[in-house]
Amino acid sequence: MKSFAPGVLERQKIPMAIVRAVGHVGELKGRLALHRHTRGDALLALAAERPTIRPLPPHAAPTPDYILQVHADVCADTTRPAGRWRPSDGVEDGLDGMLASRQQFRPPAAADVEELITTLCATYRARVAADDAEPLFALGAFTLDFLCVCPFAEGSARVGWRVADVVLRDLGYDVTRYVGLGSAVEDTLPACQAAFEASTKGWHAAWHDLTPWWAYFLATLTHTHEELDARLAAIPHGRVLKSDTVRKAIEELPSPFSISDLERACPEVSRPLIRRVMSEMKGTRIRLLGRGPRARWERI
Structure with missing residues (x-):
């Protein structure tokens, strides 16, 4: 896909602020490990309140079939068509459509969606296997490409962030067991829109700047840790769960x-x-x- 086309990741000029952000979210893993020792019961309660997310096999990359299954899960309690690729070139309105409907950017044609998602999964898997890119950068690029394709008539954004949640767990960022990226995105929609708009300029030609999106992706991951801290602080020790x-x-x-x-x-x-x-x-x-x-x- 576009972000994994030859040379795209390599030519990104990464500011030191983004390098420091990667280090910071790595440090936050240690804070979560401490919470497990001191607030284990509260963490279990928070995990129980999260929607059950279909897991991936350990160290496995998302596949088109897995993505369709996640979409079916997202739409399970609705009357919306579930587990099917977008049938038309129109994009949805509201939260899921905000990444495409309010910008000049337009997703690829519906007829190309299945092939594009298949290619995205394959190129992401190959990049991860090569182990020559920061995993958070690779996942951020995958998420951007996924949102650009907008593979579903409704629910594309929710599916994209849920898939990112699952991959992050495999990378050791277990915070998404308790606070999902989608929740953080809802709290920071203007910043999400700005980062998406900045990083999708030139996307169709595979000549786009990923750094605004990476900065937002890392800030969102940091936000989930901060939100987890706030939720734990709101649960007194000994409270009935x-x-x-x-x-x-x-x-x-x-x-x-x-x-x-x-x-x-x-x-x-x-x-x-x-x-x-x-x-x-x-x-x-x-x-x-x-x-x-x-x-x-x-x-x-």
Whole structure:
């Protein structure tokens, strides 16, 4: 793809500020390791509140099939077409479309999407295997190219940031288990738009400047660590966690019960977290009775 075309990464003139930012996010790994020792329970609670993200095999690069599966996961609770490439040249509006709809940049034609994503995955995988580029620069370039292609009618940005979350975990940046890049992007949309606009000038000709996007990508990764610190600070030691509230309700509700019963018993808990706790307890503490909207659960 464009950012991995011959010579593109090599000709980037990287400012010292970006070099220092790479070092800084590396230092933040150590802070997270300390949190695991001192706030392990709180981290588990924050992880439980995050949407379950389909993992990649260790040290594996994203593939087109994996990306389609992530899109299906993103759209699972909606009526939107899921797990299919963009069928037309129009791009979506709103948060997902802001990277393409508000700028002069236009994504490639829909007819080219599958081939472009296949090429992007292959060239990224080859670059990682060569081990001749800073992994964060390679992932940042992959994410930019992905957003430029805008492979889905809706949900392209969410999928792109989720895929980046998963790859970052494989690189040792486990912060995305607790705070996703997408959340940080929502907090910094103007900066995201500015970086995207700056780095997509000349993209179609593979003659673009990646450094504005890299600076934003690293700042976003730093933001996730800062957000994690803030969320941990808001959880007092010994506080009753939302996941424990769900487990207590499961033990106390008349059996059998439905997910709706749990939602009424735990009004402050989101449905994704309720589902996650139930998934953890399935087979050992509870079992499913029936299928579909009338499905109910009973304690074992």
